[in-house]
Amino acid sequence: MAEITASMVKELREKTGAGMMDCKSALNESGGDMEAAVDWLRTKGLAKAAKKAGRVAAEGLIGVVASGNAGAVVEVNSETDFVARNEQFQKMVSDIASVALANDGDFDKLVAAEYPGASKSVKDYVTEMVGTIGENMNVRRAGYISVSEGAVAAYVHNQVVPGLGKIGVLVGLESAGDKTKLAELGRQIAMHIAATNPLATRKEELDPAVVERERNVLIAEAKESGRPDNIIEKMVEGRIRKFFEEVVLLSQAFVVNPDDTVEKAVKAAEADIGAPINVVGFVRFALGEGIEKEESDFAAEVAAARG
Template structure:
């Protein structure tokens, strides 16, 4: 019998989109011949997802789940928004979000975990669903946040079913105060995060390279004015403060209470909650962000159809 290596199994899986164990069986049956293994999978109907695997999947759903002191968020993509309205797909995304929570948001563990009601991994179940539903699909990413004491609040924007929508946000608040009031504050902050898309919770959490890049742009712009260096320095520092107000959560104007920053609103809420509140952090997923979508050339399609 041919020696079937892990790299051979991976190559066949990449070619066909079939499950890992199915690929291993195909290679064993074909004596390690890659093309024969592809044909074996095709005859078994196990490679039916392969031709769909190259298509861009930038639609789908964000799934969010929180259980009090922890929460997880996942993005599961499909090719069309139509699939996002499919109850079978929605159930799958909800289950995947629950599995992500159980695995503390660890992406590799999520993909390898057993999907409920099957003997397959999450990864293999999704591949199987590609053939069932008829579109390319994939689990793109997972996020997680937890607090030792307090709440993790969730918010889903453009919700199509409980915990499923186009934007998902988790925010962690540490406090030993009133849990119900803390949860409501957390929900308001999560809604704010969905609307404003901050880059970090605090100034010190910002990636220094992001600040340096912004500073360099502002310096170059200020020098165009021809003003002295000492004036330019003050101009740039003022604009950097404005930049922080735009991208740092606690420095942003609170959309729920425009007279206050988020930081001041949290401080003001502490009296009602009955204890200090610390915003630990947040996770925000927006569907399809960063994915390059294929732009259809309608005129070219018409011309091709006529030809």
């Protein structure tokens, strides 16, 4: 069995909000598997259902650019937030977002493409900037969305300069209706996505493994109640519907008007926009999601430096 360390217990507490001893028990029961430990706590009613995001630790910026029927978003990481406030770094991220748009968000094409105004690739330009600024940095990922007719709307949360911030969202709306009104609706939906972090546009687009895992946890949780199987089945189906309402964009309560779902809000907007609207999809990048920054022990570093 894997050794259960204090840092593992701490991480599980941060993920679930459960008590220290409960977290330790969960890790022991799951052999140190963090995700299995989360599920164990949930089946015992000790942790809430979670759309768990990884701890956000990396610095840098999200760059977003949208033009007409297409948009791109990139994440460029740096070691410190200080560099993210550097004008050279900000210009570089903006330029890289534009290159991503020109290359349909294809990451391999992006890093190999020529950097604007330089006779070198994006990858080589970033390497050069590492030497100039004096801090490690890298292009982590790129996303892209387009529509055949309609609008791609963008939103940047915690914006430091136009198009750059900590969370970037693109949403594609297909429609033959009024483009100005469509773009405004798209911006509202993009703001909603930034706030709620849905997992998919429609429930049919959810990863089946995610749904199956959720169902298994809910079944185990319901069985703890000791109720008959037919009652448990109804309980689980009701909770799965609630899960969809929490993680599926079109099923979520619209932050602009919580009395409506996003789907109902889009349908209601069709009369004003003058044509049917199809939410094609979205891209949402949050800075550093899924990355763990190595934590240093400052006191130990000082002691080591002193010999």
